[in-house]
Amino acid sequence: MPTTDKWRSAARSHPGLVRSENQDRSFIDDALGIFLVVDGLGGHAAGEKAAETAVEVIRNELGASTGDPKQTIPAAIAAANNRIHDLACENEDWRGMACVLTLALMQEDRVVIGHVGDSRLYLIWNGAIRKLTSDHSPVGEREDRGELSEAEAMSHPRRHEVFRDVGTRHREPDDEEFVEMKEFLFKPDAAMLLCSDGLSDLLTSAEINQIIDRYDGDPDRVARDLIDAANRAGGKDNITVVFVAGPEFLGNESPQMAAARARHAITRAREITAPEPPQPPASRLRKALTSRVAFLIYGFAIGVAVALALR
């Protein structure tokens, strides 16, 4: 399980129950603090190829550069975009392929997010969950404006249309309406979740929060539980999650928290300050006769007696 002293992370991906192929990809680099979820768009192998290309390019770009994430992230996403676009132009099978993605880069105690499309990043702290990314989709925009409820947005027929993608046309890093950049403080007792829409289309943020609330120090279990829950809810799409927990993050409903609550700590003085019953004199004498010092004296006495006898 990939782990550093600043966070614990895990990634899981599942094709879901309806689709045969998995066009989602994820990537974690704990050494560099890179977390990425990619959801491929396009028929047959094309979506998969787009998602794979995005992971490969972003990983190489971010691995090679050490500059300000506010520049390196859009540059890496634009490079992935242009590579996908070039491949799609070269090969008939890959025509029109693209992807959406959410990328988080840990920079000391801050996280910089680069985001395109309708995958999501949630921040979980103090029992509350917050969606930090906007959905670049007609339905998502209306939800973010408060015109649609979360449930209405989840069941909306146009839920899967996106305004922005990575790959359908040539892009520059600073293009308007391309990479959405955000930044937030990653507190040691916070956690974040990156996911594809296969999760957030089937589970409300409150349901996601309930599962994360059971976090017991094992991020992989949370990732697995989220995917299982999305599959139980229908598994209509590929499901991918990347879960990252700060070192002091612990779910309210975790077994440790329950155990700590149970023993937490109601104490009484009487339990330990009650004096030992006074010992009767006879037992004190017996104790003295059987102590280590007593046996030393017996040994010495026997030795002296034997020495005297042999003389």
Add this chain to the structure above:
Amino acid sequence: MAKGKDPADGKFNGRTVIDQLIRNMELGQFEMAYSTLLPCIFSLYLHPEDYARLSGVFDLIKEDAKRALSARLDQLNAKPLGLGVIRAGKERKPYKIACKDWAFEFFPDSEGVVPLGDVEIHSELNEVPQPGYHGTKTTLLDRAPAVGSVTGTRRSGERPLAEIRYEDDSGPQVFHMMQDEISIGRGGDDVLVNLALYTNDEVSREHLRVRRDPARGGFLIVDSSMNGTWLNGKRLTRGQEEKLPSPATIGIAEVLTLHFEAKP
């Protein structure tokens, strides 16, 4: 057991209390991945007679207890001597407390379960004690799970009554007020807030409330915080409800600002 005949009763004094606090702190430790939390909030229940007898020296006991617990914490964190060599390579988890300082509160036992000469201590890992919170015995048991989700309370078909824009440590945010009354604050284990701010503990768990007056259609605001709420630059009196104009800026403990706007 008659008082004076039992040696335990005779020994009961401030020292017993402090020894018990240290024991409780150690029992209540909570191990996490990279550190171990110790409880820092203690409620002490005494027999009413002991409570009356010792009430004059509670402040002195508290002062002594702070020093004793801090010393014990330092001791726990001290590098082990000699034997440390054997365990070299194994990273030690530091012990720490989640609060800024230790907090102690004495209560007379009103349920008749603490005998003379005894002290019952309930401790908590964090959470700033709030007025009215400790009236009865509280423990970390049986707490309702926290649900602070903004969107979770949203029902279909409704339109926002108001919009609140703000920027906390998670960046710029927009909150849609969907019900007639909302609470705003840092939230926490047992405090449900509708608008959960991602910020530091200068902000109270529940800092303020905003409600719509259905009769007149306007909005009202009331401060419930330790560090204060400012409405358009003027500090609100805690607990006193005031009219909330639209638009308005609401200052929170000089930490962040909410921009409130009613929706037609």
